[in-house]
Amino acid sequence: MEKRRFALIGTGNRGTTMWGKDLLAGWREHVDLTAIVEKNPLRGERARNMIGSNAPLYANIDSMLAEQKPDLAIVCTPDQTHDDIIVRALESGIDVITEKPMTTSVEKIRRILDAEKRTGRRVDVSFNYRYAPTAARIKELLNAGEIGRVTSVDFHWYLNTKHGADYFRRWHAYTENSGSLFVHKATHHFDLLNWYLDSDPEAVTSFADLQNYGRKGPFRGPRCKLCPHAHECDYYFDIEKDPFLDQLYEDPSKIDGYFRDGCVFREDIDIPDTMVVSIRYRNNVHVSYSLNTFQPIEGHHLAFNGTKGRIEIRQYEAQPWEEPKEDTILLIRNFPNGRQAVERIVVPHFTGGHYGGDDRMRNMIFKPDMEDRLGQRAGTRAGAMSVLCGIAALTSSRTGKVVDIAELMPELANDGSPNSLRTPR
Ligand SMILES: NC(=O)c1ccc[n+]([C@@H]2O[C@H](COP(=O)([O-])OP(=O)(O)OC[C@H]3O[C@@H](n4cnc5c(N)ncnc54)[C@H](O)[C@@H]3O)[C@@H](O)[C@H]2O)c1
Known part of the structure; x- marks a missing residue:
């Protein structure tokens, strides 16, 4: 059975663990990581090390699709970006697994459904709780x-x-x-x-x-790390206490300003x-x-x-x-x-994420001849x-x-x- 050559798009927590390190650890005989696409080059580099891969890193999906021609794209970027990436991958002639939610608006749903129909490719949506x-x-x-x-x-x-x-x-x-x-x-x-x-x-x-x-909070600060209210805030989050998140988000935030410890009381939420x-x-x-x-x-x-x-x-x-x-x-x-x-x-x-659903879903998608008795896929x-x-x-x-x-x-x-x-x- 040939391995499916997949490209991982987006290496935040979900991409790096569920569809990166863990997928390669448990399903290596079925998949090969061909390329990583990540907008933030430092996060991409850190994620690649954590995953333990030497797949080439790209800043956008178009150059990756042109050079690598994978069989499958796994989309782990923020929700509002899913549609664009899914459509580009489908149009290049490959299948997609997208993280939930599939997308965020009616127009974006239409784009995805149209592209799937037009290209005849398949999109799986990552509804892991069905498999608990x-x-x-x-x-x-x-x-x-x-x-x-x-x-x-x-x-x-x-x-x-x-x-x-x-x-x-x-x-x-x-x-x-x-x-x-x-x-x-x-x-x-x-x-x-x-x-x-x-x-x-x-x-x-x-x-x-x-x-x-949001605005209902008693006070607010720029982010937990720099917050003058850290000592009195019930929601204070010390990213340094989580070495995994610290590595993946803290230094890379200097490139894109994406702080993992933003204030939960921001006025504009x-x-x-x-x-x-x-x-x-x-x-x-x-x-x-x-x-x-x-x-x-x-x-x-x-x-x-x-x-x-x-x-x-x-x-x-x-x-x-x-x-x-x-x-x-x-x-x-x-x-x-x-x-x-x-x-x-x-x-x-x-054990395993989402009441054990993550592992069973990966089995269903990647192992050959899995019977889908309950229509979980x-x-x-x-x-x-x-x-x-x-x-x-x-x-x-x-x-x-x-x-x-x-x-x-x-x-x-x-x-x-x-x-x-x-x-x-
Ligand atoms: N199925 C589940 O139970 C489950 C659990 C957690 C997260 N998720 C989903 O996974 C997705 C990712 O979540 P996360 O917490 O890892 O998010 P995250 O914000 O931590 O990571 C997203 C990454 O995508 C990168 N990115 C943004 N736009 C990009 C683009 N156009 N091309 C390449 N990279 C881009 C960002 O730089 C970031 O590194 C979300 O859609 C989320 O809903 C699903």
């Missing part, structure tokens, strides 16, 4: 009809003050870069919902606000940090979703309510107390009829639909109106895919 063993088990239970017809979902995601704050230190904190966390972060969660429910979101309404970060959303699906499932970014816990609550019962999980990621090293899914029956009223389904806690339609859901939520939070996905992008909402066919209510 708990997610796979829940999908199996839903597919088996264990709780009858699903009627509603409760889905609440909690980011703690370490992880949540990180989005407010950097480019993610501006809607034009990330589409807000409705797109940047919730793309994972909306995709999970679309996949679990096997349907498209149809109408979205939302409330959102900036309650804690324009994304919400507290978000609630209601979604109606085409198959008439109603979803209640929320995302909060400054919790003492990290993890989520998820429950599917059906005509015959309920599936629920509290997935733990970090909390100031001990939890067992396994996850428990509860399958609770309305009418047991001789079966157990509640089944506790224990799923071992897998995600392409551009899934990438687009989850971004549209985020755009609809952001729009609703700003206008106070319910947003129809079909109004945002009629050609996708009515594209004839099984998910786009309305189920009569």
Whole structure:
């Protein structure tokens, strides 16, 4: 089996680890790193050392594509740049794996879908949470009809003050870069919902606000390293305590001014940090979703309510107390009829990023002959639909109106895919 020659585009944390060092460590028999493209030459150089590669470094994708002719581009740049890079790679005749979110606006979604169709190449979207063993088990239970017809979902995601704050230190904190966390972060969660429910979101309404970060902060400084409030700030982040981040971002910031420890209380931050959303699906499932970014816990609550019962999980990621090293899914029956009223389904806690999803996704994409029994491998339609859901939520939070996905992008909402066919209510 020939190895796939890939080019890594963007060597921040995600590119350097997940799609650089870790990919080569675990999947070397399937891939070869042919080239690295990184706008910041010092970060590119540092990343190349960390990855342990001697692949040539390029400052932009065009010169790399012209000289190297890889088979595959893996896109790990900031969200608003994905579309341009994806389209250039597709037009050069190669496949793409893009980090989530696929992109940040309706026009950019259109560009990507058009280019994929025009070139006949393939884009994979990195929805790793679909591969978490708990997610796979829940999908199996839903597919088996264990709780009858699903009627509603409760889905609440909690980011703690370490992880949540990180989005407010950097480019993610501006809607034009990330589409807000409705797109940047919730793309994972909306995709999970679309996949679990096997349907498209149809109408979205939302409330959102900036309650804690940005202008709501008590004081502010240029960046943590130079901040006069460092001694009194709950969000002070000492980059020198993390040698990996320090190497990858601190000296390179002298070239591009991209500080890894930006102040979370910058006045101009324009994304919400507290978000609630209601979604109606085409198959008439109603979803209640929320995302909060400054919790003492990290993890989520998820429950599917059906005509015959309920599936629920509290997935733990970090909390100031001990939890067992396994996850428990509860399958609770309305009418047991001789079966157990509640089944506790224990799923071992897998190591590796995103509840073990990162490793399983790389297996699916790179190992030959992998069976995709649960439809976990995600392409551009899934990438687009989850971004549209985020755009609809952001729009609703700003206008106070319910947003129809079909109004945002009629050609996708009515594209004839099984998910786009309305189920009569
Ligand atoms: N799937 C997941 O769970 C997951 C987890 C983390 C990050 N991500 C995604 O990965 C992507 C990267 O995240 P990150 O935290 O590493 O970001 P980052 O800001 O740390 O790194 C991005 C890098 O891209 C470089 N860059 C910017 N524009 C470029 C261009 N046009 N050409 C080449 N290089 C360019 C920057 O200089 C930087 O080094 C984001 O889209 C993010 O959403 C996904």
